[in-house]
Amino acid sequence: MRILSVILRVGAAMALIAGMAACNYRTLKDESNENPQGAGPTAQGKLQKSPGFAEIESRILGPHCLSCHNSASSQGGLNLDDIDLVQARIGVIYERVVVQGNMPPGGGLPADLRTQLKSWIDAGAPEVGGAEVTAVTRPYTFNKLAESFLQAKCLICHSGERPEGEMDLTTREQFVVNLKKIFSAIFVEKTMPLAPLPNLSQSEKMILLEWISLGSPE
Numbered sequence: 001m002r003i004l005s006v007i008l009r010v011g012a013a014m015a016l017i018a019g020m021a022a023c024n025y026r027t028l029k030d031e032s033n034e035n036p037q038g039a040g041p042t043a044q045g046k047l048q049k050s051p052g053f054a055e056i057e058s059r060i061l062g063p064h065c066l067s068c069h070n071s072a073s074s075q076g077g078l079n080l081d082d083i084d085l086v087q088a089r090i091g092v093i094y095e096r097v098v099v100q101g102n103m104p105p106g107g108g109l110p111a112d113l114r115t116q117l118k119s120w121i122d123a124g125a126p127e128v129g130g131a132e133v134t135a136v137t138r139p140y141t142f143n144k145l146a147e148s149f150l151q152a153k154c155l156i157c158h159s160g161e162r163p164e165g166e167m168d169l170t171t172r173e174q175f176v177v178n179l180k181k182i183f184s185a186i187f188v189e190k191t192m193p194l195a196p197l198p199n200l201s202q203s204e205k206m207i208l209l210e211w212i213s214l215g216s217p218e
């Protein structure tokens, strides 16, 4: 089936990217190995605090980016003056700074700042930091995915009395019925989540792909 071969191809590419970015996914895997019974509240997920935009601006954008990417001099067509502009280009920022590591020119960011930027983007590039982000641990279930990132990044528009695109994705059943369209919207057409809301992070995409390949467990 065509969709299966697409899943495999995207899966292989994502595995490469994830390896380079040393993403949360590996940490999650290691954690679940340490806790093979999956028992107790720790199996529900680890709480992490995400940085906020002010911290990202003062530690990273101000000292390392704004000299070239501001309203007067938008090199590469990129202005990083405020959070809306940054969120609107979050995918390409992630790609160049976290994955490829070639921005700023001449070696990229120091490793600790790269990690900090990554955790901010993984948290959904929020304005206010300190929010506790629940990391998903195995075994993956629809509810865990929903709690961790689908709620904030998809269900916020695709639920309620008048869901966007007339597509309610609140339950596993509704999600699975629309899986082909969802897969295409995220991985092929890349139209969802709708800009300027932040995209799914690389680790969230990996987890979603793995959940699909496991047969979308309940």
Ligand code: HEC
Residues within 6 Å of the ligand: 060, 061, 064, 065, 066, 067, 068, 069, 075, 076, 077, 078, 092, 093, 094, 096, 097, 103, 104, 105, 109
């Ligand atoms: C010394 C100047 C300079 C600094 C500092 C700098 N950049 Fe750039 N940036 C450029 C130039 C020039 C380009 C266009 C050429 C290219 O894509 O490599 C660019 C391109 C980019 C692009 C690609 C835009 C696109 O649409 O393809 C991104 C994303 C980016 N920069 C992000 C950043 C971030 C984030 C920082 C800080 C961590 C940063 N840059 C620091 C000069 C700079």
Ligand code: HEC
Residues within 6 Å of the ligand: 153, 154, 155, 156, 157, 158, 164, 165, 166, 167, 178, 181, 182, 183, 185, 186, 191, 192, 193, 194, 197, 200
């Ligand atoms: C900011 C609101 C918003 C968010 C967030 C959002 N969507 Fe959508 N979505 C829409 C709107 C509006 C449409 C209908 C217009 C369109 O197709 O562009 C739509 C349409 C769709 C469609 C139908 C596309 C088609 O080909 O028929 C799918 C599938 C979808 N969304 C999945 C998702 C998924 C999965 C997420 C989370 C990763 C998500 N959306 C996040 C607003 C949103």
